[in-house]
Amino acid sequence: MGFVGDSWQFYERAKAAARESGDAAFEVHTIAEQVFVLLDVDETA
Structure with a gap:
C-alpha cells in the first residue's frame, strides 16, 4: 500500500x-x- 521499500525488506x-x-x-x-x-511498482521485466 505504497511502502515498497518496507515491503521489500519484510520479504527479504x-x-x-x-x-x-x-x-x-x-x-x-x-x-x-x-x-x-x-x-505493485509495475516492474515485471
Whole structure:
C-alpha cells in the first residue's frame, strides 16, 4: 500500500528466515509473495 521499500525488506527478512528453516517450500512461497511487490511498482521485466 505504497511502502515498497518496507515491503521489500519484510520479504527479504522472510526469505532469510525461510532459508534458515531448511524448508524449500517456505522459501519458494516467500519469493512468490515478493513478486507482488514488483507487480505493485509495475516492474515485471
